[in-house]
Amino acid sequence: MRSENNPAGQKRSFIEEARRAQIVAAAIDTIAEVGYPNASLARIAEEAGVSKGVISYHFAGKDELMDQLVTGVYTEIAESVVPRLLAQDNAADMLRAHVRGVAAYALEHRSRMAALAQIFIHALRPDGSPRYGAGESEPLYESLEGLYREGQRSGEFRDFDVRAMAVTQQSATDGMFEYWRVHPDHDLMAHAAELGEQLVRATRAD
Template sequence: MQPVDSGDEEAKRSFIEEARRGQIVRAAVETIAEEGYARASFVRIAARASVSPGLITYHFKTKERLLRQVLEYVDARLDRAMEGGPEPLTGFEDGLRRIVTGHVMHCSLHPREMAVRQEIGGADVPAPVREWIARGEEAGRAEMVGFLTEGQGHGEFRTFDPEVFTDALFAALNHAPARLRRRPPEEHEDYARELARLFAAAATGREPSD
């Protein structure tokens, strides 16, 4: 869902450097998730990682680069989770529902990571990061539009503007972490199924079967 940042000179990193980078990225995720992006200063992230603030700059050079790593970390895990289960899709409606449930359940399992996406998305992030996020979102959006259009071509989906549908769907998915936070974990699966039924009904114009 995010562009591969191939071409950057990350090159070979020592084992211990990789470990520290991971530790700092995870500390940044925690800090942003729990204190908010605006409070996620190097001092606070460093404190959470039990490390000096200078070390963050040492490993990431700039805050922008750290943010990029944070987003890559979060999105990589999301992408992996979204790759779909082993059972074959029975159709486009099934595909749409799996996208929704997959995303929501990932939010349930990794609430802090997913909260970070929202925090950063809405915050006063450096311009290059904002553009990088926008490019990633645009790619995801295009993929979804293509999927919906295909479903319409197969007659499985009703006639609607796939762009508008994608806007609504992504808005709902992005807000999922905030809403799940207010519900006990045992309800999350129901939440996922309900949201999937909602968008299935919206896409097909039929009462969802299940």
């Protein structure tokens, strides 16, 4: 299995990175279409137009492939949202832009969001616990805490526990996406705008 054999410090070639990206894209499409339980490596390989052995060459197994998929999507979301935040003049507008930004990304990348939902629901650790539970959300909480602290420093936000608010926002965002997944005709951007306003009202200084 190639992935675990990549010695520390060695960079993958352009061709290797392109092949890994191709496999991840095929995994997204396969999971979005047939669900995580039915997305075997063989089926993903068929979608990618490669042999199962090619996947095993680049990834140690399905778990590592899923880790790469999840990391890649979250990186894309961050790269999409951050410029929206930097374009704002105050913390309240940054908070609104954050919620609307992740919703806008979801609308543009439905298959990615569908794949994530399947992975979060069905991917389990050997002990049966979720592979992507709250323990893996630390980077999300930390980024939201930074936004809240900035608002507190500027005097726009009241004094509150930033971790509690970060967990609340992320839970509300997850709930928004889950409702949208079940009700695909739901107005996601309107929901995001309302959620953003609720968060601003909950955090603004009296």
